[in-house]
Amino acid sequence: xxxxxxxxxxxxxxxxxxxxxxxxxxxxxxxxxxxxxxxxxxxxxxxxxxxxxxxxxxxxxxxxxxxxxxxxxxxxxxxxxxxxxxxxxxxxxxxxxxxxxxxxxxxxxxxxxxxxxxxxxxxxxxxxxxxxxxxxxxxxxxxxxxxxxxxxxxxxxxxxxxxxxxxxxxxxxxxxxxxxxxxxxxxxxxxxxxxxxxxxxxxxxxxxxxxxxxxxxxxxxxxxxxxxxxxxxxxxxxxxxxxxxxxxxxxxxxxxxxxxxxxxxxxxxxxxxxxxxxxxxxxxxxxxxxxxxxxxxxxxxxxxxxxxx
Numbered sequence: 387x388x389x390x391x392x393x394x395x396x397x398x399x400x401x402x403x404x405x406x407x408x409x410x411x412x413x414x415x416x417x418x419x420x421x422x423x424x425x426x427x428x429x430x431x432x433x434x435x436x437x438x439x440x441x442x443x444x445x446x447x448x449x450x451x452x453x454x455x456x457x458x459x460x461x462x463x464x465x466x467x468x469x470x471x472x473x474x475x476x477x478x479x480x481x482x483x484x485x486x487x488x489x490x491x492x493x494x495x496x497x498x499x500x501x502x503x504x505x506x507x508x509x510x511x512x513x514x515x516x517x518x519x520x521x522x523x524x525x526x527x528x529x530x531x532x533x534x535x536x537x538x539x540x541x542x543x544x545x546x547x548x549x550x551x552x553x554x555x556x557x558x559x560x561x562x563x564x565x566x567x568x569x570x571x572x573x574x575x576x577x578x579x580x581x582x583x584x585x586x587x588x589x590x591x592x593x594x595x596x597x598x599x600x601x602x603x604x605x606x607x608x609x610x611x612x613x614x615x616x617x618x619x620x621x622x623x624x625x626x627x628x629x630x631x632x633x634x635x636x637x638x639x640x641x642x643x644x645x646x647x648x649x650x651x652x653x654x655x656x657x658x659x660x661x662x663x664x665x666x667x668x669x670x671x672x673x674x675x676x677x678x679x680x681x682x683x684x685x686x687x688x689x690x691x692x693x694x695x
Contacts, residue, residue, distance in 0.1 A: 396640050399633070408522045408632050408650070411533050415582075415589040416598065416624035418537040421544055422582040423603030423624075424617050425575060428555050434471060434576075436596045437490035438583040441467035443592030444493045445584070446517045447500035451507070456517065457532060460592070461584035467493060468580035472573045497592075520591030520651045522632070533585060540581040547571045552613060589628070590651040598624065601658035608665040627657040 399405055426435050442460040449459025467489050474485040501514050515521070544551065550571045554561040562568050586595035606619035631654030639647035 395633070396637050399636055402636070403527070404523045405632060405636055407525055407527050407530065409629060410530055411525055412522055412589050412628040412632060412654075413625050414533050414537045415585045416602070416628040417621050418540050418582045419586050419598045420602050420606075420620035420624040421541060421617055422575075422579050423599045423601075424606065424613065424620050425544070425551060425555060426579060427600060427603045427607055428613075429575075431579070432596070432600050434486045435579060435583060435599050437471070437486045437493065438464050438467055438580055439587060439592050439595040440490055440493040440497060441580075442584045442587040442595065443517055444496035444500060446587060446592060447497055447504060447514075450517065451500050451504050455529075457529060457584070457588050460587045461536060461581055464580035464584040464587075465577055468576040469573070472569075472576045516591075517587075518591050518593045519649060520587070520589055520594065522589050522650055523635070525588065529588070533588070536581050537585060540578040540585075543574050543578045547574045551575055590654055594651050594655050597655045597658055598628070601655075601662055602627065605658075605662045605665040608662075608669050623658075623661055627661060628654055630657050631655075 423435075426432060442464045445459035445461070445463025446456040447459070448463065449456050471485045471489050474488070497517075501517070505514070516524075550561060550566040550568075551574075553564065554566055554568050554571050558568050561571075583595050583599060586598045589595075590598055602620040602624035603616070605623055606616040610616045610619050631650055631652075634653040634657075635647055635650035638653075
């Protein structure tokens with residue numbers, strides 16, 4: 387048992403400050419992403435989440451270029467992008483996708499400009515990799531209060547509009563008929579989504595932020611039937627995948643003689659992807675069981691045989 391413990395948890399894991407910081411920030415980010423992710427999937431706004439990831443990349447690279455904290459750029463420009471998407475996208479699905487595409491194109495262009503200027507200035511080594519793919523082990527402990535505060539604000543916003551948001555997610559027409567301020571509710575959700583994507587960009591990078599937002603939520607919605615259950619399951623899946631990814635990334639340093647650890651973002655996304663595939667298998671097996679005819683009880687079979695005789 388002791389040998390298994392030391393094989394799973396390599397020396398220094400629990401005493402490492404970067405690991406503890408990564409676990410706290412990663413867990414907080416996963417919780418926020420799970421809650422917003424469930425509504426993102428139900429509302430069919432996964433494309434919008436992906437676009438906000440690129441907006442966050444532009445904000446993070448711009449912040450680095452200006453010598454600021456990347457988190458401020460991730461979240462700040464993400465909020466601006468979410469506001470613009472809501473303003474020009476209204477509530478129609480076609481208009482929403484059009485607005486998302488416009489913001490996405492502008493964000494990619496800004497990201498390319500800022501990363502190019504950062505590269506030729508040579509001020510920060512490895513900035514493109516940090517912005518695009520994340521570096522949670524290098525996040526400063528001073529970022530914890532900001533991450534927790536931003537996450538709490540995003541969750542509070544969703545909690546305030548929970549019931550009208552759920553009704554508007556099911557049907558905007560019914561929600562409007564019942565007096566729900568659909569536009570305001572959608573804006574609050576978009577702002578919470580922007581904060582969530584910005585925090586995910588800090589943890590796993592702007593390119594991979596959609597995986598932490600969509601993966602656990604989509605997996606949970608496959609396995610549950612109620613929204614509350616899906617949110618709880620998504621939180622467990624997201625936090626579990628994040629912590630397992632951190633553990634595997636730390637252990638990978640000891641896997642070979644070269645002592646080159648693999649990126650934590652890769653492991654987090656790989657665990658989420660594997661979980662989604664397994665949930666599909668579980669859903670298929672459950673559907674197959676429901677399609678099987680129920681076995682005939684012995685008493686019923688005997689009565690049928692007597693009638694036939």
